[in-house]
Amino acid sequence: MADVLSQAEIDALLSSISSGEVDLEEVKHKEEERKVKIYDFRRPDKFSKDQLRTLQMIHETFSRLVSTMLSGQLRTSCQVQVISVDQITYEEFVRSIAETTILSVFDMGGLEGNAILELNSNIGYVLIDRVFGGAGKAYNGRAGELTDIESTVVEKFIGRMLGYLNESWKEIVEVLPRIIQMETNPQFVQVVGPTEMVVLLSFEIKIGEVNGILNLCYPAPLIDPVVSKLSAQYWFSNVKKDKTEENLLAIRDRLNKIAVPVVANLGETLISFEEFIELNVGDVIPLNKNINGLCDIYVGNKIKFKGIPGLEGKKMAISIDEIMEERGE
16 A cells, blocks of 8 residues: 655645656656556466476477378378467367367376377368378368277377377476377366466477367476476486486497498409400400409498408308508598
């Protein structure tokens, strides 16, 4: 409550205004410049901008993985990208989606509570059309329940998408998403109270020439246990962590399984085109290598060894006699 001015203070103020010491227009202008931040008590901010940016980075990884999966499965160009990250009430989320859509309620596994993946019906119908050999066109004007076969097809695609959440969230927490309910009417899905805050991540999906929206809805209570880890500093410190012995062994194991071409050069020579076209069966071409000399052995396109050709049982072989040293350029 504002202080009540005494009569002496009122007289002093009036005197200042009369003498010009106080400019009313200047006071009014300052009042207009004052910035007032509106705070809605029905929608309190649960997450900072830094935490929302971290969630966006997490799901940019998710969008890239889903893009690759859809392109491979549908054999057409597919693009998925994050377009917005907002915090709204669950009631607002339900009101924002179409009456007929594809909703998947899933359990995060490593976190307590359920989240929702919402896929526009037109994208769902494109997935179904491509799977059954179509060109991947949206069924404009179609609405209603999916058939059992259609529902199974879409559920498998959504299951694959959710599987990539584990890869995306692994720097924060290990999650094992599992679909527990599929619906087409948002009124039949209630994972939290209407006034509970949720984080809504929206993705644009483009499959061929068809565009659509995919939404991920995370209730605030679901994310609260790991909210302290949702910072850019924590995220990058984990992403750039030093290689462990286990990682090095895994990399070495993969490298050991890579096939590399090995070629033994027994010799070379140059002949004229006239000599080449006159070659016949039984002709002999002299090479520039001595029969008892060492041959160059190439690994890839580099000489790595010197060796002597011979036989190993009934197969041609070459015995390594010298290892070539790497020379700096």
